[in-house]
Amino acid sequence: MSDQPVIFEYLPTACGKRIGVARLNAEKSLNALNLAMIDALHAQLKAWEHDGTVVAVWLEGAGEKAFCAGGDVVALHAGSAAYGEALPDNSAQTFFEREYRLDHYLHVYTKPLIVWGSGIVMGGGMGLLCGAPVRLVTETTRMAMPEITIGLFPDVGGSYFLSRTPGQAGLFLGLTGAQFNATDALYLGFADGFVPQGEKFALLNHLSAAKSWAKDDVFQHLLSFCNQFSEQKPKAQVEPHQAHIDTVCKGDKLLSIIEAITGYQGEDEWLTRAAKTLARGCPVTPFLVQQQLQRAAGLSLAEVFRMELIMAVNSARLGHFKEGVRALLIDKDRKPQWVPATFAEVEADHIKAFFEAPFAPDQPHPLADL
Template sequence: MSLVLTEIKNKVGIITLNSEKTLNSLSLEMIEELKAVLEDWKTSGEVACIFLQGAGEKALCAGGDVRKLHDAIIEQQSIDGTKVPQQCFDFFSKEYQVDYLIHTYPKPVIVWGHGIVMGGGIGIMVGASHRIVTERSKLAMPEITIGLYPDVGGTWFLNKMPSAYGIYLGLTGARLDGADCKFLGLADYYISSSSKVALLDALDHAQWNGNNHQTVSAILENISKETTTPESQAQIHHSFIAQFEGANSLEAFREILMQHPDKDEWINTGIKSFETGSPSSAHIIFRQLKEGENVSLEEVFQSELNLSCQCCIHPDFAEGVRALLVDKDLSPKWQPATLPDITKEWVDSYFTPLWAHEEHPLKNLGKKD
């Protein structure tokens, strides 16, 4: 079974992530297939525009297949725990190459962000030129709960959000719906899922005359007019989020979060993820986003590859996946166990370069072939 299905209709290259059982989670094989198709269609005269979707109605993509990464880490630990498992390196480096390819793609890329879109799914969606959410879209970057951090370009897109939404979402894994995504700049169009047939039909009859981005935009503008975007919970909480703009340390962030007097369900859900998530993750997320405020897209993926590989040789990532997905006891034993236990040296160790600058595996991102 192919993990990526493709067809071309009226110069529209349709890509379907095809692993419905796993909510279209990204495996290394799926990433490699997707990369090959995108590279092939980049210069093909047969394709004017790309439409990317997930199989089934439940998800575009629920993230990376972290269970496989967990197994690779455990196997590597029995040989030499100081070395990054090859499978993890291959997964992250190729995933980020695909994400970067979508960010810089010369043709319009429409992503149908329906259902669950998390972690690696957001990585695929966020760089597209035309990003669609529906009434059933559910987005999040909940990596703090598994000892990881918001990668796949999170350093870039979380820092592009208004106010302190980026740091808040990174540290709490807060869930977003379609209206939230429009407000925060993660999506361009809010369209009813019942309009998908009409959208594909319009693309099927489009005249591709060279200004293809404009053609796609006109079609999506027209169809999105039929749906009213509901109120965004994230936007409603703007005054709450604005308090974090001055938080210049993780301790300050935590204090504002815990001291807020008027806690509702949206805020309490965020507090729970922050409090039960990996303390190491909290520290590295805060530093990642503060240091990455003015970094180029290329440097973002280069630094994230280093950080992700470091997570594979630090204890919390494998432990977080074990607790959530392997043993499912939901009781991770974080090391160190609490926020105050974490030293600057420990956080520094996550950011220690694994490669010299000129040897970085992604050093050629953005350079002409």
């Protein structure tokens, strides 16, 4: 087993060219993204983009449990500040800046780039998947943006892709961290095709036989393979609840929305879990979710990542993120001591602070060149 953060291989094609294969190589941590993985993947993608022998890129995770379960939040915890403290170093900003650069790069990549989104795809994994031109999901796919549980917000471009979902689905998923499957991902616009996990190698053989390597042609070539499995998709979770989601998320009064979601008294397991996750979540996160989605509606993709970097550095700086990760993953007591402690105590100034640039005033934004 290689100890490289990302394994790079090649698949031959029928036309004599090559497909570059990149495999996130941290199976034990469910391929959680660390800085070494981000840097290695970004550099290799650049090299492949300018390599005439490489006609497409396939991105996957090691093992069958996860494509990518998110960012390495334990490492980020070390570079974050507790309530009332100053940041110990620049590591959080460095991580988020490089992660967002990679995510943005996937959105504008000039060659066909296919992500095999099987297993767990959450947080940072969603950033990689949603940035790709071709996004494939399987019966084992489990997606979520669960940042409500750790005092963060749905980043990695979440402002962009959650704000472009049907009805109020993006807001609901951001507020509750609710998990969803492959069928839901297709409905929400986060995936393009469904393939059973056991058909992966048949799919790769189909891909290598492509007659044209133009992005649109590869897209259609892969979807023609996916179409034969349309009856095997898992049962939808989001679309059947769309009317309920739109009702509870109606209007701009966030406290009323939170009350409507957490007050669910029915027997639906998915809605019950969503309500409980929100009720236990970081009090400031719902306000950030509402703000980021509203602002993103009028922003370009690059502007979204610039906004999210400001929010992410402030999340690391203001204490909520450190406390959330401590309670969930470090001490594992699951008893975060949030400040403020309740949704009702969150004030406008608490949220405003997340959107004020924390960078030196004489310096350009770190992502100004996107």
